[in-house]
Every structure is written in C-alpha cells, then in structure tokens.
Amino acid sequence: MPSGKTHDFITILFAAPTFVVTWLVTKSIALSVVTTATMLFGGLMFGPDLDIQSSQYTRWSIFRFLWWPYKVIFRHRSRFTHGIILGTLIRVVYFALALTILATAILYARAVYTGGTPPSIDDIIQAWISVERFVRDVVGPHAALAAFAGLWWGATTHTITDVGWSVLKKASEIF
Secondary structure, three states, rough: OHHHHHHHHHHHHOOOHHHHHHHHOOOOOHHHHHHHHHHHHHHHHHOHHHOOOOOOHHHHHHHHHHHHHHHHHHHOOOHHOOOOOOOHHHHHHHHHHHHHHHHHHHHHHHHHHHHHOOOOHHHHHHHHHHHHHHHHHHHHHOOHHHHHHHHHHHHHHHHHHHHHHHHHHHHHOOO
C-alpha cells in the first residue's frame, strides 16, 4: 500500500484542482472553499485509514479516542471503510454520533456538577438544528452537500490510490 506520505501528497496535489472544478460548477467562492477544505480534511484526517494505527488516526492526537471504537468495529480495507460511497457516509454518521455522545456526556456531567438540568433529547436535536442553520446562513443552502462532496472526494482519492497501487503491484509480479 502507498505510504501515509504518498496519500498526503496526493491529497494536497488535488486541492487546487478541487477548488477550480467546484468554482466552475457552482460559481461560488464559499462553496469552493468548503469543498476544498473538507477535501483536505477528508484526505488528511477523515479518510479510510482511521480503522488502523495510521497517520490519519495519529493526527487526532488527544481526540483519537473518538476513533478507537471505529477501529474495533471495522476490518481494515472493508467496503465499510474504503468503500467509495459507504466509507465516507459511515464515517460522517459515526463521527456525528460520537460528537453527540461526547457533547451529551460533557453537558450531563456539567449539569450534575452544577446541580442543573441535564440535556434532553429535544435539546440535543435543537443543538444540531442550530448548527445546521448557522452553517446554511453563513455558507449557503448547499453547504452540507459541498462539505460531504469534499469529504467524499478526499477519501475517494485515498481509495483510488490504494486500488491503483494494488493493480500496479500485481502487474509487476506477473511480468
């Protein structure tokens, strides 16, 4: 498999073309920035190799504990981690769930410590709605789609590189 440095290089190499293509399609600087930024994040920190001890996993530093269950649940290079569609979708859902659980635990501990009221399910839902509304107001109505497209493209460049590397390695063994 290509090294983490190779994957990083390819991710960074595709940043400028990602911005240009997004701008040509959307004519929006904001959406182009969101897509490119999430593509870089997707390739450098949110990619398929979060299921192993990798550069991506290590970059989470003190927050890598968020990805430990993901490493335990998923087998490396499965369709659930490296799949072109499923991989990114599962990571987005997993990360949103992990953030929700972490934030709820922190708010609950704070409420217990201060004698306040712990957050309800409705409070948690309203918080996510507020985040979505804020992002939509700042970036535009297609911000979530642009962000997902960037995350997807960052992960896809990783998977395509892995597949290409495997094909070249097998071809060299044959010849």
